[in-house]
Amino acid sequence: MLTVGANAAKVESQLSSGELACPDCGDALGPWGWARVRVLRGGSVPVVVRPRRARCVGCGVSHVLLPVFALVRRADLAEVIGAALAAKAAGAGARAIAVGLGRPVETVRGWLRRFAGRAEDVRVAFTVLLVDTGVDPVPPAPAATPFADAVAAVVGAAVAAASRWPDVGEVSPWRLACAVSRGRLLAPSWP
Template sequence: MECPVCGGVLAPWGWARERVLRSGSGVVRLRPRRARCGGCRRSHVLLPVFVLVRRADFAEVIGAALAAKASGAGARTIAARLGKPVDTVRGWLRRFAGRAEQIRAYFTVLLVAAGVDPVPPAAAAGVFADAVSAVVGAWKAAVSRWPLVGEVSPWHLAVAVSHGRLLAPRWP
């Protein structure tokens, strides 16, 4: 693997602390690998593709909340449907809304680059919905070129291409 800081080679370097994550069906304990770069000597925690940086919920749960918001649902309705605290859901929605235009542009470029015959999504009700449509559209474009990508959710692809930082303080 390549170091995200300097491009050097990452080598195994033990394990990170255990994390307790919430999936749609319960609690999951995860102890991710840690790797160290031979070039810059920094260590990195290697999170799986279903986990966002600084989030305790699976990407599918957060993605379901984002898709529901794009469809017009409010934070309280989404929180009740997912069984999550309203403040948690509201935080996801605010973070995504704060960078929705960047996300839309990033995933639209990915859609065009990955698609065999790309068709950008039609304009939606707002920037938030456009960003969600771009994420799903990029996933569909990737599936058209690499069918095995269809075995993962659009939100796994979003985590992978954003390096887990889709809702992190800094966008990649």
């Protein structure tokens, strides 16, 4: 699995010209078919994606090129899940969040439980990113809960990245979180 940009034409161009590197060995990736079609729930209109597959010319391993707005094994856009995480950090409960987002309560509870189970690891990873990338980094002040600390670290890392690279400021903190975690923010295998 490799997280790539949201512009499919640009990703295709990068793939054809050998600009994308294998996350395992660093060799160039080449086109190798398509993954199954996925429908991601977003705001008012579902987003249909068919992720590209690529194969490494060096080690021969294939990878799905997941757009930066999608998380592995999740049917909702990163911004939707991020909104739920931010609402929880602000003190909202799973039922209220689910109603506000129009999602099943069990789905929202699953997101919140998975994130809560790794909140300290997420906080550490994104605080390190914040300090390493920020022009004049200011780590977030301690929040009321470890969950809120982790959400603050994600948002703080996005602000720090935008201070160094202005184009990153056009990307939501949750897309940045997808890119940093390689789409695995809520997957069992990260961090």
